[in-house]
Amino acid sequence: METLNLTDEPKDPKDPKEEYDKINQMKGGAHWFYWIAALSLINSAIFLFGGDWSFFAGLAITQLADALVYELSGATSDFSIAKFIALAIDLMIAGLFALCGVFASRMQIWAFVIGIILYALDGVLILLLGGFLSAGFHVFALIMIFRGLMAARELNSAESSA
Numbered sequence: 001m002e003t004l005n006l007t008d009e010p011k012d013p014k015d016p017k018e019e020y021d022k023i024n025q026m027k028g029g030a031h032w033f034y035w036i037a038a039l040s041l042i043n044s045a046i047f048l049f050g051g052d053w054s055f056f057a058g059l060a061i062t063q064l065a066d067a068l069v070y071e072l073s074g075a076t077s078d079f080s081i082a083k084f085i086a087l088a089i090d091l092m093i094a095g096l097f098a099l100c101g102v103f104a105s106r107m108q109i110w111a112f113v114i115g116i117i118l119y120a121l122d123g124v125l126i127l128l129l130g131g132f133l134s135a136g137f138h139v140f141a142l143i144m145i146f147r148g149l150m151a152a153r154e155l156n157s158a159e160s161s162a
Contacts, residue, residue, distance in 0.1 A: 019158070022151045026107060029148010032141050033101030033115050037094040044090040048083050056134040057141070059097070059119075060126040062090045104148065107156055112149035116142060 036059060043058040047066045054063065066086045073082030096118070103111030123138035 019155070022155050025151035026148045026155060027105055029112065029145045029151065030101050030104035032145045032148070033097045033104060036119065036141065037097040037101070040097070041090060041094045044087065044094075048087060056131070056137050059093060060122050060129060060131065060134065062093050064125070064129075065089045065093070104152070107152045109149065109152060109156065112145065112152060116145055116149065119145070 035057065039055045040058040040062045043054040044062050044066055046054055047063065047070075069082045069086035069089070073080055097115060100111045100115035100118075104115060119138060119142060123135050123142070126135045126138060
């Protein structure tokens with residue numbers, strides 16, 4: 001409940017608790033990029049070592065790259081050069097998301113925007129491949145990342161007006 005301000009003094013625009021909550025919301029959104037990168041690499045490792053399951057929170061593009069390289073290599077189960085190529089591709093893609101996390105954690109709006117666009121495109125790919133549960137998780141993660149973006153915008157505008 002808010003108290004009535006009967007003085008001529010304006011309300012403190014930089015409430016420490018509100019700012020703390022915004023920082024946590026921004027960092028929470030940014031940290032989703034780390035989770036996406038990590039779970040995608042775990043999914044890739046599971047596939048490359050012969051597993052037949054994956055986390056639905058990972059990236060479809062890394063799983064597609066793994067499957068394509070696997071098929072192009074003749075679908076052998078040994079750890080061949082093709083699997084190293086797939087792993088290199090996966091590391092680059094996951095690294096891009098990790099970099100989005102690094103810069104988004106520093107309140108860089110562009111990092112949030114690039115990460116959101118890339119993850120949304122990955123969600124479309126999942127829908128095209130019929131992964132509806134994963135697509136639903138993508139939507140949830142995108143909402144959380146978007147909340148982080150909005151918090152970063154508010155923090156940046158408060159910082160620039162101070």
